[in-house]
Every structure is written in structure tokens, then in C-alpha cells.
Amino acid sequence: MNNMEHEIYCAGCGVEIQAEDPKHVGYAPPQALEKETIICQRCFRIRHYNEASTVTLGDDDFVRILNSIGDTKSLVVQVVDIFDFNGSWLRGLHRFVGNNPILLVGNKVDLLPKNVNRNRLVNWMRKSAADLGLKPVDVILVSAHKGEGVDRLVAAMNEHRRGRDIHVVGVTNVGKSSLINRLLKQFGESELDITTSQFPGTTLDVIEIPLDERSSLYDTPGIVNRDQILHLVAPSELKLLLPDKQLKPKTYQLNDKQTLFIGGLARIDFVKGEHQPFVFYISNQLNIHRTKLEKADELYEKHLGTLLSPPGKEMAENMPKLDRFTFKVPAGNQDIVISGLGWIALHGSGANVEVRVPKGVAVSIRPSLI
Known part of the structure; x- marks a missing residue:
């Protein structure tokens, strides 16, 4: 070329x-x-x-890169976004990396409220990883933005790599490159500055960073997880969905037959249950609109792209049809998770809830993170 x-x-x-x-x-x-x-x-x-740039790698390229890691003897560091744990999970990683140990890193811990118990969070991540088929050698919480936990991460990497290479993997927007830049700046390797941005697919190929004469750290491209809602908004609107400050939970006391919209991206219908709180953990910049269930269809049809935004008018015209997910939420502490958007915590006596999101976006229920 x-x-x-x-x-x-x-x-x-x-x-x-x-x-x-x-x-x-x-x-x-x-x-x-x-x-x-x-x-x-x-x-x-x-x-x-x-x-923004629309250049991304294809699925075959991602598989090739992951398979190549399986042919090495190295430590694999999987970075996930604490705010979007489910949406940022790299599916099937254990099948690609062979017998290499995996260190699980939860980034963006600074976004969570201060009252979150860190030890409980680590245990929650460990159990969630096991449920997804992964048994990490350790779980580390960090903030690439603020540098929190970086010292402990370095110690864990040195302990588990045993002189071998390190491969850092993850989906787009989990902050891999930001984390590596933090490592480099904190330990004196400031001449290399990996490009970071809010746009998916910033890293296009493997970047090698020498650690010593015999080993290197490799930053791999972010793998696109297409069930995240992030891919349905304009690049200019990504900053509204991706929180950059500590989350401020929004609590709504609801009776059944009420509906809440998260902009025009998601609709939550409280179909049946006792009066109870719905606690939203989403970007502080997103607006939530309450209405009666019987008026929800009309509100969405008339105001998508204006009152209900993001998406803006232009993107609203191309929004996929809404899929409906039905959950019978048990009593106790449960989260309804919308991939790439955040979660809604229910701590009541149980509820029948319907969640509508654009076709292709994943919705799930899990034991409460907080």
C-alpha cells in the first residue's frame, strides 16, 4: 500500500x-x-x-485476534465496564484463550455511588463471571480516569503473568486504551499515547508495548457488542449515554399501570404489583418521562425524537421497531439491565414489568449490583 x-x-x-x-x-x-x-x-x-470514524474491524478479524492469543503463553486481562457489566462482557472468551489465566478488571468504578461496598462488588463480579463460564485468577476494580486501583492492578499483573506477555481484551468503550495510557503515564512511559475517544472501534489493530527484553503488553481492538444500545444513536449523542461522573440514582415511586421512558430509547411498564420504588442507574444527562400506561403508545408516537430524546429527530426516523421483554421480578433485590444504557433496581415485593427497547438490544434481570 x-x-x-x-x-x-x-x-x-x-x-x-x-x-x-x-x-x-x-x-x-x-x-x-x-x-x-x-x-x-x-x-x-x-x-x-x-x-468520529466509521472504521471498524469485522467479526472475522476479532476472532482471528482472539484465537491468536490462545496460541500464546500469556496473561489475559479482560476489562469490563462496571456501569455496563452485562453489555460489556466478552462472550466466550474462555473458549478462545486456551489455558491462559484471565485477570478480570472492572473499570469506571468511580461512576458508582460512594456507598457501594467494594468487597461485595468484587464478590458479585466473581460470581457473575462464574455464571458466565469464566473463573478469573483475580478481580480488580479500577478507574482509568482517576487512577484508582492502578497500583493494585500492576501488582496483580506482575504476580499472574510470571514473566509472560499480557494481552488486554474487551468490547468497545470499556476504557481499555485509557487504562493502558494510565499505566504508561504512571510508570514513566509517557512517549506512547494510545488514541482514546468515546467512539467505538478506536483501536484498529494490536498495539505492542514492550515490558522488558522478553515480554510485551498488547492492546487489542475493542470488540463490537451489537446488543448494546450505544450503536443506535448518533456519535454526537454518545456522550449523553456514557456517564463521565458519579451516578446519581433517580428514584420513582410507582403504582402499577404506570410507564417510564428513558428518552426515546427504552420504555418500562409497571404492569402489576404493589406500590414500590424503581431506582434508575443511568447517565445523569438522560431524561426520564413518566406517564400512564394507557397513554404510553401515543406519547411515543408523537414525541419520539423531540420530548423523548435521544435519539434526535434524524436518528428517530431510522429507529428499529421496539421489542418487548416481559419479566416477573421476584421479591427482594433485583436489577433489570438494558445493555449499554444502565439498569433499574427493584427492591420491593415483586412486580410484573414489561421493558421495550429497539430490536436487537439485550435486556436481562440479575441480582442487584447495589
């Missing part, structure tokens, strides 16, 4: 650099090739102009 004597790779996303075709992935203008640290034009625009 280019006439350069030696292959050069973007320090931001890992893609091979070429200087011939500005429309093709990996392009960098000739003058950029003279710099000590070279990044592609796409990474430059993400960093300096916060411009």
Missing part, C-alpha cells in the same frame, strides 16, 4: 501507516512520517477535533 522501506504502525491505533491514499485506513501525510511518534490521520482527527 505504500513505498516505505519499513512497515510503520500508528502509535495511536496500531494500524499500518501508508502515505498514498488519504481515503484509505492508515493514511498519514508525508510530513507526518518525519516525526518521532507517528499517528494516522484518523487518530489525529479524533484527538484534536473529536471527529
Whole structure:
């Protein structure tokens, strides 16, 4: 693709650099090739102009990368988003990585309310991972944004890698590259700055970071989990869905036959049950609208894209049809989870609840995280 004597790779996303075709992935203008640290034009625009890019890897590429990890002897670090644990789970990872140990890292712990018991959260993650078929060698809570837990993560990585390589894996938007940048800056490797953004698929190929003469840390591309609602909004609206500050739970005391809309992205119908609280753990920037169940259809039809937004008007016209999920929520502490959006906690005497989300978005129920 280019006439350069030696292959050069973007320090931001890992893609091979070429200087011939500005429309093709990996392009960098000739003058950029003279710099000590070279990044592609796409990474430059993400960093300096916060411009989205539609370039992503295909499923076959992800499978190839994961399978290649199984052929190595290394420590695998799976990063999940605490805010979206279910939506950010990398399905079937244990089948790809062979006998390599897996260290589970919960990022964005700073988003949770301060009263969350960290030990209980670690135990919850460990049990949830086991239910999903994974038995990690350890569970670490971190905040890539604030640096919390990074020291403990480094200690755990050194303990479990035993001189071997490290592969960091996860779906898009869990903060893998931000976490690696935090590790590098905290321990003096500031010359490498991996491109990070709110847009899915920022890293396009594996990025190798030497740890010593015999081993390296590898940042792999974020794998797209298509059942997350994030992929149905415009790039400019992603910041509304992805929280960047500590969550402020919103509590609604409901009688049955009432409906709550999360913008125009999700609808929660309290069909039957005793008066009880519904506690929403979603981005602080999202609006919730209450109405009677009998008026919910009309409200959605008339106000999707305006009062009920996101999505905005343009995206609303292309919204998939809403799928309906029916849950008989048992008494006690339960969460209804909407992939990529957050969760609704019920702590009452049980309820019949219907949740409607755009077709393809996953909804599930779990024991309460908080």
C-alpha cells in the first residue's frame, strides 16, 4: 500500500501507516512520517477535533485476534465496564484463550455511588463471571480516569503473568486504551499515547508495548457488542449515554399501570404489583418521562425524537421497531439491565414489568449490583 522501506504502525491505533491514499485506513501525510511518534490521520482527527470514524474491524478479524492469543503463553486481562457489566462482557472468551489465566478488571468504578461496598462488588463480579463460564485468577476494580486501583492492578499483573506477555481484551468503550495510557503515564512511559475517544472501534489493530527484553503488553481492538444500545444513536449523542461522573440514582415511586421512558430509547411498564420504588442507574444527562400506561403508545408516537430524546429527530426516523421483554421480578433485590444504557433496581415485593427497547438490544434481570 505504500513505498516505505519499513512497515510503520500508528502509535495511536496500531494500524499500518501508508502515505498514498488519504481515503484509505492508515493514511498519514508525508510530513507526518518525519516525526518521532507517528499517528494516522484518523487518530489525529479524533484527538484534536473529536471527529468520529466509521472504521471498524469485522467479526472475522476479532476472532482471528482472539484465537491468536490462545496460541500464546500469556496473561489475559479482560476489562469490563462496571456501569455496563452485562453489555460489556466478552462472550466466550474462555473458549478462545486456551489455558491462559484471565485477570478480570472492572473499570469506571468511580461512576458508582460512594456507598457501594467494594468487597461485595468484587464478590458479585466473581460470581457473575462464574455464571458466565469464566473463573478469573483475580478481580480488580479500577478507574482509568482517576487512577484508582492502578497500583493494585500492576501488582496483580506482575504476580499472574510470571514473566509472560499480557494481552488486554474487551468490547468497545470499556476504557481499555485509557487504562493502558494510565499505566504508561504512571510508570514513566509517557512517549506512547494510545488514541482514546468515546467512539467505538478506536483501536484498529494490536498495539505492542514492550515490558522488558522478553515480554510485551498488547492492546487489542475493542470488540463490537451489537446488543448494546450505544450503536443506535448518533456519535454526537454518545456522550449523553456514557456517564463521565458519579451516578446519581433517580428514584420513582410507582403504582402499577404506570410507564417510564428513558428518552426515546427504552420504555418500562409497571404492569402489576404493589406500590414500590424503581431506582434508575443511568447517565445523569438522560431524561426520564413518566406517564400512564394507557397513554404510553401515543406519547411515543408523537414525541419520539423531540420530548423523548435521544435519539434526535434524524436518528428517530431510522429507529428499529421496539421489542418487548416481559419479566416477573421476584421479591427482594433485583436489577433489570438494558445493555449499554444502565439498569433499574427493584427492591420491593415483586412486580410484573414489561421493558421495550429497539430490536436487537439485550435486556436481562440479575441480582442487584447495589
